[in-house]
Amino acid sequence: MYRKTYLEVNCENLKNNIINIKQNYPDYEYYFGVVKANAYGHGGYVINSLIEGGINYLAVSSLEEAIKLREYNTEISILILEPIHLQYLDKCIKHNITITVSNVEYFRELLTISLPQKLKIHIKLDTGMSRLGIKSSDELDKIISNLPNNPNLVLEGIYTHFATSGINDKHWDNQLDKFKEITKNIDLSTIPIVHMGRSLTLVNHAKIPFCNGIRLGIVMYGMSQNMPTPTGFKAFLRNIRNNHRKKKLHISPTTTTNNLNLQTAITLYSEVIELRKIQANDFVGYGAEFIAPKETIIATIPIGYADGIPSNIKHVVINEKLYKVVGSICMDMLCVSVDDNVKLYDKVTILGGDKLPVKTVANECGIKTYNLFTGIRNRVPRVYKNDDDYIEIEY
Numbered sequence: 001m002y003r004k005t006y007l008e009v010n011c012e013n014l015k016n017n018i019i020n021i022k023q024n025y026p027d028y029e030y031y032f033g034v035v036k037a038n039a040y041g042h043g044g045y046v047i048n049s050l051i052e053g054g055i056n057y058l059a060v061s062s063l064e065e066a067i068k069l070r071e072y073n074t075e076i077s078i079l080i081l082e083p084i085h086l087q088y089l090d091k092c093i094k095h096n097i098t099i100t101v102s103n104v105e106y107f108r109e110l111l112t113i114s115l116p117q118k119l120k121i122h123i124k125l126d127t128g129m130s131r132l133g134i135k136s137s138d139e140l141d142k143i144i145s146n147l148p149n150n151p152n153l154v155l156e157g158i159y160t161h162f163a164t165s166g167i168n169d170k171h172w173d174n175q176l177d178k179f180k181e182i183t184k185n186i187d188l189s190t191i192p193i194v195h196m197g198r199s200l201t202l203v204n205h206a207k208i209p210f211c212n213g214i215r216l217g218i219v220m221y222g223m224s225q226n227m228p229t230p231t232g233f234k235a236f237l238r239n240i241r242n243n244h245r246k247k248k249l250h251i252s253p254t255t256t257t258n259n260l261n262l263q264t265a266i267t268l269y270s271e272v273i274e275l276r277k278i279q280a281n282d283f284v285g286y287g288a289e290f291i292a293p294k295e296t297i298i299a300t301i302p303i304g305y306a307d308g309i310p311s312n313i314k315h316v317v318i319n320e321k322l323y324k325v326v327g328s329i330c331m332d333m334l335c336v337s338v339d340d341n342v343k344l345y346d347k348v349t350i351l352g353g354d355k356l357p358v359k360t361v362a363n364e365c366g367i368k369t370y371n372l373f374t375g376i377r378n379r380v381p382r383v384y385k386n387d388d389d390y391i392e393i394e395y
Ligand SMILES: Cc1ncc(COP(=O)(O)O)c(C=O)c1O
Pocket: 034, 081, 161, 197, 198, 199, 200, 215, 216, 217, 218, 219
């Protein structure tokens, strides 16, 4: 690494998160680690820490992602959550990758291909999100009844994806009902893995009795999804209104707090590469968006929007102190108004640590934590901390 801008990833934190999640929610057989988008920005290297913590299946969004992960682990099962082009099935077989079947035409085509070896499939049901999946019991029955026509196709799983948390909304219940309706003619207990939930399902709902798998995404990376109960008169009124709605619409009970004790694993670092004193009325950066009201010390930091940080990031931390970002951030640099305590080459924290937690920064920038995690580009090297060892990887 020549430019000292990098993302440090604490592998122990990730492993401990999984252990903690499993301690709190021990009733599943399959804990899928959703590691698409380079493991939510953390990098594929982390999969072994997740597996050490207890993840026993991985899920990604593309064949590229699945094959890339084989560099780090050749054993663990990997499910691709989107349909892949069927001409690449040989790669799935070679790398022991499970595919998703999400419509009948796709399945029909799959049946015409002679498979040299077993290929695991999971059937995806569309229970309401309207993006992927089998929509009716007729369609599902067609697939199930045709499975014996290709003895190398192994039906290992069936799943859907929830669009909402189900807290104060009926969509979640409707999706669950739809799942039951689509699968009404099949005995779910004959399918090895039934998985519907994601992080929010895990923490907000009681376990769905017929599901033995859960797909963990954001929660693994340290976001407990704990929502402290709001207080005050407005919250009191909102609560009455929500409870009334829940009763009226028969919305199933949910919980918004949990006992998870998770930690995020990432800290994004850079350094001060220039310091300059500017005078009152001097401007900083493109568009002259910041005009100094008085003599000001400006530190220049080599990280910008091309590294994936939000363009409206507000603060950085240098020597344990928060400093304000001034001017518009550039493609590769940003400027900070500092004081004389800041020295050339001081380490700068852009994201993470006590003062810039992921959730706070996401809220300040008006984006979701998902965007913040997955936004960090691959040109930022990842440095993995495992006990006291550090290993640097460029993706
Ligand atoms: C199909 C599927 N399952 C599970 C997840 C994980 O979701 P979360 O990060 O909310 O747990 C995702 C994330 O986008 C997804 O697309």
